[in-house]
Amino acid sequence: xxxxxxxxxxxxxxxxxxxxxxxxxxxxxxxxxxxxxxxxxxxxxxxxxxxxxxxxxxxxxxxxxxxxxxxxxxxxxxxxxxxxxxxxxxxxxxxxxxxxxxxxxxxxxxxxxxxxxxxxxxxxxxxxxxxxxxxxxxxxxxxxxxxxxxxxxxxxxxxxxxxxxxxxxxxxxxxxxxxxxxxxxxxxxxxxxxxxxxxxxxxxxxxxxxxxxxxxxxxxxxxxxxxxxxxxxxxxxxxxxxxxxxxxxxxxxxxxxxxxxxxxxxxxxxxxxxxxxxxxxxxxx
Amino acid sequence: xxxxxxxxxxxxxxxxxxxxxxxxxxxxxxxxxxxxxxxxxxxxxxxxxxxxxxxxxxxxxxxxxxxxxxxxxxxxxxxxxxxxxxxxxxxxxxxxxxxxxxxxxxxxxxxxxxxxxxxxxxxxxxxxxxxxxxxxxxxxxxxxxxxxxxxxxxxxxxxxxxxxxxxxxxxxxxxxxxxxxxxxxxxxxxxxxxxxxxxxxxxxxxxxxxxxxxxxxxxxxxxxxxxxxxxxxxxxxxxxxxxxxxxxxxxxxxxxxxxxxxxxxxxxxxxxxxxxxxxxxxxxxxxxxxxxxxxxxxxxxxxxxxxxxxxxxxxxxxxxxxxxxxxxxxxxxxxxxxxxxxxxxxx
Amino acid sequence: xxxxxxxxxxxxxxxxxxxxxxxxxxxxxxxxxxxxxxxxxxxxxxxxxxxxxxxxxxxxxxxxxxxxxxxxxxxxxxxxxxxxxxxxxxxxxxxxxxxxxxxxxxxxxxxxxxxxxxxxxxxxxxxxxxxxxxxxxxxxxxxxxxxxxxxxxxxxxxxxxxxxxxxxxxxxxxxxxxxxxxxxxxxxxxxxxxxxxxxxxxxxxxxxxxxxxxxxxxxxxxxxxxxxxxxxxxxxxxxxxxxxxxxxxxxxxxxxxxxxxxxxxxxxxxxxxxxxxxxxxxxxxxxxxxxxxxxxxxxxxxxxxxxxxxxxxxx
Numbered sequence: 001x002x003x004x005x006x007x008x009x010x011x012x013x014x015x016x017x018x019x020x021x022x023x024x025x026x027x028x029x030x031x032x033x034x035x036x037x038x039x040x041x042x043x044x045x046x047x048x049x050x051x052x053x054x055x056x057x058x059x060x061x062x063x064x065x066x067x068x069x070x071x072x073x074x075x076x077x078x079x080x081x082x083x084x085x086x087x088x089x090x091x092x093x094x095x096x097x098x099x100x101x102x103x104x105x106x107x108x109x110x111x112x113x114x115x116x117x118x119x120x121x122x123x124x125x126x127x128x129x130x131x132x133x134x135x136x137x138x139x140x141x142x143x144x145x146x147x148x149x150x151x152x153x154x155x156x157x158x159x160x161x162x163x164x165x166x167x168x169x170x171x172x173x174x175x176x177x178x179x180x181x182x183x184x185x186x187x188x189x190x191x192x193x194x195x196x197x198x199x200x201x202x203x204x205x206x207x208x209x210x211x212x213x214x215x216x217x218x219x220x221x222x223x224x225x226x227x228x229x230x231x232x233x234x235x236x237x238x239x240x241x242x243x244x245x246x247x248x249x250x251x252x253x254x255x256x257x258x259x260x261x262x263x264x265x266x267x268x269x270x271x272x273x274x275x276x277x278x279x280x281x282x283x284x285x
Numbered sequence: 286x287x288x289x290x291x292x293x294x295x296x297x298x299x300x301x302x303x304x305x306x307x308x309x310x311x312x313x314x315x316x317x318x319x320x321x322x323x324x325x326x327x328x329x330x331x332x333x334x335x336x337x338x339x340x341x342x343x344x345x346x347x348x349x350x351x352x353x354x355x356x357x358x359x360x361x362x363x364x365x366x367x368x369x370x371x372x373x374x375x376x377x378x379x380x381x382x383x384x385x386x387x388x389x390x391x392x393x394x395x396x397x398x399x400x401x402x403x404x405x406x407x408x409x410x411x412x413x414x415x416x417x418x419x420x421x422x423x424x425x426x427x428x429x430x431x432x433x434x435x436x437x438x439x440x441x442x443x444x445x446x447x448x449x450x451x452x453x454x455x456x457x458x459x460x461x462x463x464x465x466x467x468x469x470x471x472x473x474x475x476x477x478x479x480x481x482x483x484x485x486x487x488x489x490x491x492x493x494x495x496x497x498x499x500x501x502x503x504x505x506x507x508x509x510x511x512x513x514x515x516x517x518x519x520x521x522x523x524x525x526x527x528x529x530x531x532x533x534x535x536x537x538x539x540x541x542x543x544x545x546x547x548x549x550x551x552x553x554x555x556x557x558x559x560x561x562x563x564x565x566x567x568x569x570x571x572x573x574x575x576x577x578x579x580x581x582x583x584x585x586x587x588x589x590x591x592x593x594x595x596x597x598x599x600x601x602x603x604x605x606x607x608x609x610x611x612x613x614x615x616x617x618x619x620x621x622x623x624x625x626x627x628x629x630x631x632x
Numbered sequence: 633x634x635x636x637x638x639x640x641x642x643x644x645x646x647x648x649x650x651x652x653x654x655x656x657x658x659x660x661x662x663x664x665x666x667x668x669x670x671x672x673x674x675x676x677x678x679x680x681x682x683x684x685x686x687x688x689x690x691x692x693x694x695x696x697x698x699x700x701x702x703x704x705x706x707x708x709x710x711x712x713x714x715x716x717x718x719x720x721x722x723x724x725x726x727x728x729x730x731x732x733x734x735x736x737x738x739x740x741x742x743x744x745x746x747x748x749x750x751x752x753x754x755x756x757x758x759x760x761x762x763x764x765x766x767x768x769x770x771x772x773x774x775x776x777x778x779x780x781x782x783x784x785x786x787x788x789x790x791x792x793x794x795x796x797x798x799x800x801x802x803x804x805x806x807x808x809x810x811x812x813x814x815x816x817x818x819x820x821x822x823x824x825x826x827x828x829x830x831x832x833x834x835x836x837x838x839x840x841x842x843x844x845x846x847x848x849x850x851x852x853x854x855x856x857x858x859x860x861x862x863x864x865x866x867x868x869x870x871x872x873x874x875x876x877x878x879x880x881x882x883x884x885x886x887x888x889x890x891x892x893x894x895x896x897x898x899x900x901x902x903x904x905x906x907x908x909x910x911x912x913x914x915x916x917x918x919x920x921x922x923x924x925x926x927x928x929x930x931x932x933x934x935x936x937x938x939x940x941x942x943x944x945x946x947x
Contacts (some may be wrong), residue, residue, distance in 0.1 A: 002733065008827040008828040013668065021789070021854040025649050029749075029752065029855075031749070032748075032749035032753055032799070033749075033753060035745075035746065035749035035750070035753075036749045036750040036752070036753030036754075037753075039746045039749065039826075040750065040768065040769065041746075042746075042823075043769065043772045043823075043826070044738075044772055045787070046772075046783030046784050046786065046787055046823070047772055047775065047783060049783065049786050049787070049793060050775070050779065050783050056579070057634040058726055060501065060504050060524065063504060063505070063524075068645045070897070078326070080326065082341070086656075094800035098670075102666050102670060103667060104666065105663045105666060105667060106663065106664045106666075106667035106668070108660075108663050109659070109660035109661065109662070109663030109664035110660065110664060112738075113656065113657075113660055118379035118661070120933070122661075122664050122668065122840075124899075124929060124933075125668060125671055125672070125676055126664075126667060126668075126671065127876070127880075128671070128675060128676055128679065128925070128929075129671070129675045130876070130877070130880045130881050130925070130930060131924070131925050131928040131932075132679060132879050132884065132921055132925050133883075133884030133886075133900070133904050133905070133921055133924070134701070134884065134901075135453050135901070135904060135905045135908055135917075136679070136904065136908075136917065136918065136921040137675060137678060139353070139682070139908055139914070139917075140678030140679060140681045140682045141674060141678050142353065142354065143357055143678070143679065143681055144677070144678050145359065146357035146358045146359040146360070147357075147358070147359070148359070148400075149358065149359025149360075150358045150359045155359060155361050162670065162673060162674045163674050165670055165674070166670050166671050166673070166674035166675040167674075167675060169667055169670065169671060171828070171877065173466070173667075173829050174832055174873035174874075174876065174877055175835045175870075175873060176835070176836075177869065178832045178833075178835050178836045178870040178872070178874075179835035179836065179838075179839065180834055181869040182867075182869060182870075183839065184840035203900075212763075212834070212835055212838050213835040215763060215831065216831040216834060216835045217831075219766065219767075219770050219831065220770075220827065220828065221829050223770060223773045223774065223827060226774065227773075227776060227777040229777070229887070233345075233350065234350070234354065235344075236341075236343065236351075237360055238316035238318070238341055238343050238360065238361035238362050239316065239343060239361070239731065240343065241343050241344055243776060244776055244777065244778065245771065246321070246344060246346060247776060247778050247779075248321065248346050248778070248865070249320065249321015249322055249344030249345065249346050250321050250322045251321070251346065251497055251498065251778065252320070252321060252322075252346055252497050253320075253321065253322045253323070253517070259776075259779065260779070263776065263779045264932075266441040266774055266775060267771065267772075267775055269690045269773065270767075270771040270774045271771060273767070273877075274764060274767045274768055274771060278761075278764045292635065311821065347909055347910075348911065349694055349908070349910060350907045352693065352694055353695065354909070356695055357693070374693045378693070393728075452894050453890075454910075455910045455911075456910070458932075475714070475715055478714070478715070479715045482715075492813050492896065493812060493894065494894030494895060494896060495894060495895035495896050496890065496891065496894060496895045503656055505789070505791045506791065507789060507790055507791060617690075617692045617693070617912070619914070620911075620912055624716050624906070624910070624911040624913065625711070625714045625913075626714070627906070627910075628724050628898070628903070628906070629724055629894065631897060631898045631902075632723075632726035632727050632728055632897070632898060
């Protein structure tokens with residue numbers, strides 16, 4: 001019964017046919033359907049010229065001069081660009097992982113509970129990184145971390161991971177919280193009544209139900225971290241450029257199609273990943 | 286089941302990430318902090334091979350950001366490349382080492398124009414990287430008149446109205462406006478500042494944008510004119526043969542980026558080697574060829590590509606030489622006035 | 633049972649309940665602590681430094697000097713005309729703030745219009761497919777913000793794809809000026825912030841009991857009414873989350889507005905960045921940010937409280 005509540009398309013109720021001439025399928029709302037497809041098309045539309053011009057034999061981003069692998073070769077040989085790309089991906093991965101875990105815990109601690117002292121304060125603290133322009137956090141972190149770097153002599157990636165995790169937390173938190181607020185406490189109470197320990201209740205009931213929210217939060221956090229330029233720019237030490245800071249440097253001068261080649265590669269990898277996931281899910285069924 | 290798979294996936298990625306951190310196998314290290322897309326990778330490789338040093342290049346996009354980062358400390362850089370009007374700030378804040386480039390082996394190659402500049406008398410701290418000018422990049426198919434005047438962007442002719450770009454560089458723009466009204470940059474003369482502010486306010490509605498990345502715009506004929514750096518003017522001309530570079534006769538700005546060594550550098554000896562290295566003509570030419578700007582080293586033109594040695598954007602024609610001036614470092618009081626003018630202009 | 637015994641039992645019960653509540657609260661606070669530690673270390677803590685800096689004097693060339701001063705706070709609200717010396721309100725700050733609020737509001741509304749149907753669409757796919765669709769929607773955002781902004785620029789500039797195709801089809805003669813307008817900024821920001829609206833909305837809608845929708849429809853509710861009276865109240869948490877995630881960060885945005893809007897008008901993010909950059913006035917930058925923070929936090933608290941109050945009233 002619970003499964004039916006959670007999942008899948010609802011088909012029309014034939015008994016009520018005589019009441020309504022048109023069947024209502026809540027999952028097939030035509031206007032929404034078209035809007036959504038238009039939206040997805042719009043999301044990908046700007047990507048097409050990007051991929052297109054990455055094969056441009058000239059260095060222009062608007063004048064087509066012929067087909068060429070030139071920029072892909074340049075990107076392949078440019079170890080610096082590859083290095084910054086890997087660093088960006090790895091940093092985003094870590095930030096997403098840690099911030100999602102922390103945000104899930106925080107969401108569980110602040111939602112569906114009776115109001116307790118300090119709850120509003122916690123909520124405000126969690127969302128605070130959203131409300132301050134990045135340059136402010138960036139400069140403040142520069143000052144904080146710089147003194148630590150001088151005092152301890154450690155200048156590794158941990159500062160960047162910490163900074164990214166921090167500002168990713170609200171981005172992971174809000175979708176998880178939104179999901180949690182809609183969840184029925186009764187299910188967990190039922191499980192508890194059946195003598196399940198709180199940890200088991202969490203693992204077997206709460207977590208699976210919460211999973212779409214967690215996934216949404218993790219993906220948001222990943223994307224946000226991947227894009228961050230200002231905070232990374234100020235917190236980085238020697239040799240810690242990420243893809244966005246590398247591009248920021250190029251912005252003033254020349255943005256070469258090498259960047260487009262890299263972006264197209266990233267795009268291709270992600271699309272392949274999605275394709276693989278699709279195939280895997282088909283196999284499961 | 287899904288969860289177990291995910292956990293092992295996560296941990297394997299983390300392990301690979303940690304193990305993949307590159308190690309340094311060279312005898313020494315050098316950490317360069319430079320403007321984005323400004324350091325020739327081939328130059329870096331040549332230096333690495335010659336001195337068995339591992340070099341990292343990290344980017345910045347503004348003088349102020351670089352200054353802030355280095356002042357805060359814990360940055361790990363050995364070398365920075367600030368602009369000439371900031372070098373006095375770096376020196377007075379005690380951030381640099383007196384490496385005495387003037388006593389280095391290759392110093393004799395430095396052109397006599399550049400071996401004793403106002404911002405680093407006697408060259409005790411810095412070595413020239415590249416230098417250039419700020420002027421008018423104009424698409425002459427849209428405007429056929431005189432391009433050697435700041436009126437192009439401060440009192441635009443009709444053909445160019447609505448097609449002009451002005452970069453969001455406060456010191457350069459206000460400086461050029463001050464020259465235009467007969468004064469000079471960094472003046473504390475309030476009357477002159479007021480006139481400059483009025484000229485700018487009147488001109489702004491006739492501009493299209495205030496941004497970077499104009500080369501593409503000229504290539505696509507989206508722009509008619511822009512106040513901009515000469516190297517970009519050269520690149521724009523290579524994509525759109527109608528583009529010319531004008532040197533405003535009321536006064537235009539010269540700038541030079543210079544290589545300095547930081548006081549809290551970890552690799553001072555390698556940094557000094559680098560300073561000496563780029564004073565050699567072949568290496569200076571490599572810097573120029575990549576950045577597409579002139580350098581300050583005699584004899585390097587033999588190694589520079591012809592598009593640079595023959596370009597009027599890079600080799601300033603004789604009739605315009607006298608009108609170019611280097612920017613001073615404005616006093617804090619004047620800078621506050623500049624910022625106020627700028628905010629009012631852009632609100 | 634005797635009355636005193638009942639009373640004792642009741643007292644015991646309520647004492648037990650109270651201690652369970654306390655334990656729950658402790659557990660909740662314990663759950664939130666790790667996140668809070670990270671945030672204090674790398675977000676809120678450093679912000680206190682900014683608050684402190686706003687009461688210092690600007691250094692000559694950036695940075696601060698350890699001398700107390702409220703000059704920065706004064707400058708947030710008032711300005712002294714540099715030429716006349718008269719005291720005026722800082723109207724530049726006000727118009728910049730207002731412009732940013734308008735654009736962020738527009739962006740949020742556009743994101744709602746496009747994001748809601750998309751989230752609804754994804755939430756109503758067969759269960760197996762939903763994650764795939766989520767990925768499909770976020771994949772374009774794996775490319776960098778700068779690239780995406782440039783991609784939009786390619787589409788809307790005068791000689792760009794849209795204008796060229798419209799001209800080729802003969803629909804227009806002259807290119808439509810889309811670039812460097814406020815609309816361009818709104819379009820660009822919508823494009824950038826869309827996943828921040830779609831993902832929380834999806835998480836909320838996915839939980840909807842579609843039987844309720846069908847029941848409402850069977851009771852002669854029009855589609856519009858079903859939307860207004862059934863769907864929206866139920867997905868309110870997602871709506872709130874999405875709106876916050878779009879509106880608030882877009883207030884401080886400056887890359888997209890600068891590239892697409894031509895940089896001729898300062899946005900709030902640009903104004904603050906100017907103080908830390910060429911303006912060389914860190915205390916003013918700090919003061920402006922704290923002011924922004926206070927305004928946003930205040931409005932958010934009011935918004936969330938009013939939403940909760942309405943929810944409580946409905947119950």
